[in-house]
Amino acid sequence: MNVMAVVLAAGQGKRMKSKLYKVLHPVCGKPMVGHVLEAVKGASCKRTVVVVGHGAEAVQSYLGDAAEYALQEQQLGTGHAVRQTESLLGGEEGTTIVICGDTPLVTAETIRAMLELHQTSGAAATVLTAALDDPTGYGRVIRGDSGVERIVEQKDCTLEEAAVNEINTGTYCFDNRKLFAALGEVTSNNAQGEFYLTDVIGIFRRAGEGVEGLCLSDNAEAIGVNDRIALSEAERLMRERIVRKHQVNGVTVIDPASTYIEAGVKIGADTVVYPGTVLRGETVIGEDCIIGPQADIERSVIGSGVSVRYSVINESVVGDESAVGPYANLRPGSKLGKEVKIGDFVELKNATLDDGTKVSHLSYVGDAVVGKDVNIGCGAITVNYDGFNKSKTVIGDGAFVGSNVNLIAPVTIGDGAYVVAGSTITSDVPGGDLAIARERQVNKPGYADKIRARAKAKKERAGK
Numbered sequence: 001m002n003v004m005a006v007v008l009a010a011g012q013g014k015r016m017k018s019k020l021y022k023v024l025h026p027v028c029g030k031p032m033v034g035h036v037l038e039a040v041k042g043a044s045c046k047r048t049v050v051v052v053g054h055g056a057e058a059v060q061s062y063l064g065d066a067a068e069y070a071l072q073e074q075q076l077g078t079g080h081a082v083r084q085t086e087s088l089l090g091g092e093e094g095t096t097i098v099i100c101g102d103t104p105l106v107t108a109e110t111i112r113a114m115l116e117l118h119q120t121s122g123a124a125a126t127v128l129t130a131a132l133d134d135p136t137g138y139g140r141v142i143r144g145d146s147g148v149e150r151i152v153e154q155k156d157c158t159l160e161e162a163a164v165n166e167i168n169t170g171t172y173c174f175d176n177r178k179l180f181a182a183l184g185e186v187t188s189n190n191a192q193g194e195f196y197l198t199d200v201i202g203i204f205r206r207a208g209e210g211v212e213g214l215c216l217s218d219n220a221e222a223i224g225v226n227d228r229i230a231l232s233e234a235e236r237l238m239r240e241r242i243v244r245k246h247q248v249n250g251v252t253v254i255d256p257a258s259t260y261i262e263a264g265v266k267i268g269a270d271t272v273v274y275p276g277t278v279l280r281g282e283t284v285i286g287e288d289c290i291i292g293p294q295a296d297i298e299r300s301v302i303g304s305g306v307s308v309r310y311s312v313i314n315e316s317v318v319g320d321e322s323a324v325g326p327y328a329n330l331r332p333g334s335k336l337g338k339e340v341k342i343g344d345f346v347e348l349k350n351a352t353l354d355d356g357t358k359v360s361h362l363s364y365v366g367d368a369v370v371g372k373d374v375n376i377g378c379g380a381i382t383v384n385y386d387g388f389n390k391s392k393t394v395i396g397d398g399a400f401v402g403s404n405v406n407l408i409a410p411v412t413i414g415d416g417a418y419v420v421a422g423s424t425i426t427s428d429v430p431g432g433d434l435a436i437a438r439e440r441q442v443n444k445p446g447y448a449d450k451i452r453a454r455a456k457a458k459k460e461r462a463g464k
Contacts, residue, residue: 002094003115004176005040008081009033009101010053010072015227021055023101024062025231028238029262029280032225033059035104037066040097042108043115049085050101077194078170079186086180095119096176098197102225104234105241106171110221114214118173124209125179125201127151128171130222131215138167139198141213148211151198155191166215168198169222178209238263246273259292268304286320295325303338316348319355337372351382354397366390367409371397377421379404396431 013022023033030038033050040048052059053072060069070084082098089096095118097111110128118126127148129141139153140161151168152161182203186195201211216222220237223230242263243256250269253259258275267273267285274292279285283297286304291297295308302308303320311325315332318324322340333350336342340353343360351365354372359365363376367384369392370376380401382393391409395401399413402421413419414431423437 001115001119002092003043003045003097004089004092004094005043005045005048005097005099006082006085006089007033007036007040007048007050007067007099007101008078008170009059010051010075010081011102012054012075013102013226016231017228021058022225024055024058025225027104027225027231027234027263028242029264030104031062032104032234033063033101035263036099036101036106037063039106039108039111040099043097043111045097047089049088051081051084077188077192078197079183079195079199082179082197083183083195086183089176090180092176094176096174096179098172098174100170100224103170103221103223104225105221105223105237106169107221110214110216111171114171114173117212117214121210121212123147123173123212124175124204126173126212126214127201128169129166129213129215130169130219131166132219132222133165135165135167140164141166141168143213146210148201148213149205150202153190153192153196153198166213167222169216170224172197174200178204254292300330311342331366365393368393368395370395371399371415373397374399374401376401377403377405381406383408 009023011022016022016025024031027035037048048067049070050059050063050067051070051072053075056071068088070088072081072084095115099106114126114128127141137154139151140157141151142149142161142164179200182200185203186199188195190196204211223234225231225234239260242261243253243259246267247253251267252272254273255275259273260278262280264282265279268287270287271285271289271291276294277292278296281299283300285291285302288305289302290307292309294310297308297313299315300313301317303318305321306318307323309325311328313324313330316330316334318336319338319340321338322336324330324342327344328342329347331349334348335352337353337355339356341358341360345362346359347364349366351368353370356373357370359376362379364381366382367390368382374395380403383406384390384393393407393409394412396413396415396417398416400418402419404422405419406424408424408426411425412428414429416432417429418434419425419429420436423435425435425437429435
């Protein structure tokens with residue numbers, strides 16, 4: 001079966017009141033049109049044509065070669081929009097799905113079900129519908145004894161038609177050649193003065209063609225996003241869907257309402273996600289992890305058996321059985337081996353830490369390669385930036401770096417070396433050596449009292 005898709009994405013979206021083109025507004029981390037393309041791809045569409053207008057360059061920049069494009073320079077209605085694809089699809093045999101780019105909740109499963117009904121019934125068109133308690137603003141689906149008779153837009157409804165609660169979602173299947181033949185008969189003789197795609201249904205019926213309707217079991221899929229209110233509703237419903245998917249796959253989400261998981265995130269079984277957690281981008285989390293409370297993880301890979309509490313991880317890798325937090329910050333390029341401990345108020349950036357290494361608290365490790373079983377003490381830092389260039393610190397296996405040590409890069413600490421607390425290291429430390437880099441302590445008896453007396457006298461003079 002030759003299945004094609006036309007995605008309508010030419011509308012400006014004035015009600016969004018945004019500089020960002022409407023279909024590029026994200027829902028759970030992915031632009032709406034990205035969700036739509038994913039759905040039609042999941043329904044085995046061989047070609048997808050996106051109709052663009054306002055913001056065409058931005059949409060093409062995002063989608064790239066994932067689609068073909070047709071330009072609708074004037075916004076003259078949905079029928080006019082589909083006609084812009086005729087030079088690309090008009091001569092093809094097969095079935096064409098037409099779907100709006102601002103319907104991010106439509107699933108591939110629903111599109112496949114619609115295609116199956118369309119094929120088995122032999123209809124010229126199949127309409128995806130929904131039964132709403134309040135259908136105000138939507139086109140009504142008027143059924144007869146032999147299927148869908150017509151679709152009437154809200155502004156053109158009679159009182160009887162307006163009372164119908166089955167609405168058109170704006171998603172269709174068409175016999176491709178019959179679609180473009182019917183579009184040639186569509187006129188703009190209506191309240192909006194536009195060329196409605198829905199008029200094709202009436203044209204088919206007058207020609208004796210069959211038209212079917214598939215009513216959604218989940219009305220969430222019917223949502224079209226035209227303003228910020230609908231955007232937030234789509235976000236809420238998508239979040240609920242994503243959380244349910246992970247729960248079905250064996251993930252415990254303690255409080256779904258306070259947990260934000262984007263569409264591209266993958267989580268292994270028996271992982272527990274605590275409240276306040278935000279998981280974004282193409283993040284992958286292994287099995288048996290404890291994530292949260294208050295974990296913010298973006299575009300990162302987390303191994304199995306890892307705990308992350310009250311911490312931020314961005315574009316980083318955390319190995320199996322490691323622990324991060326509380327209040328740690330792993331900036332882009334951080335890579336942790338197995339059983340690594342990153343404690344409270346530790347910051348890493350572009351640093352690789354091998355298995356068993358511990359940075360327990362109040363330290364900064366940046367632009368560094370750290371070996372296995374290294375202990376980095378409280379307040380130790382790699383001084384990687386001199387105001388002009390960033391330099392690298394290398395710490396060998398089994399080394400010990402004491403508290404409040406400054407490692408002035410570029411510098412290498414050899415295997416098993418020991419750097420005494422409070423040292424500022426500017427030269428390499430060979431393996432097995434002990435490094436001390438601090439002034440000898442000098443005590444001056446009674447001098448503290450002299451300092452206080454001097455400060456008191458200065459204060460009294462200033463007060464006169």
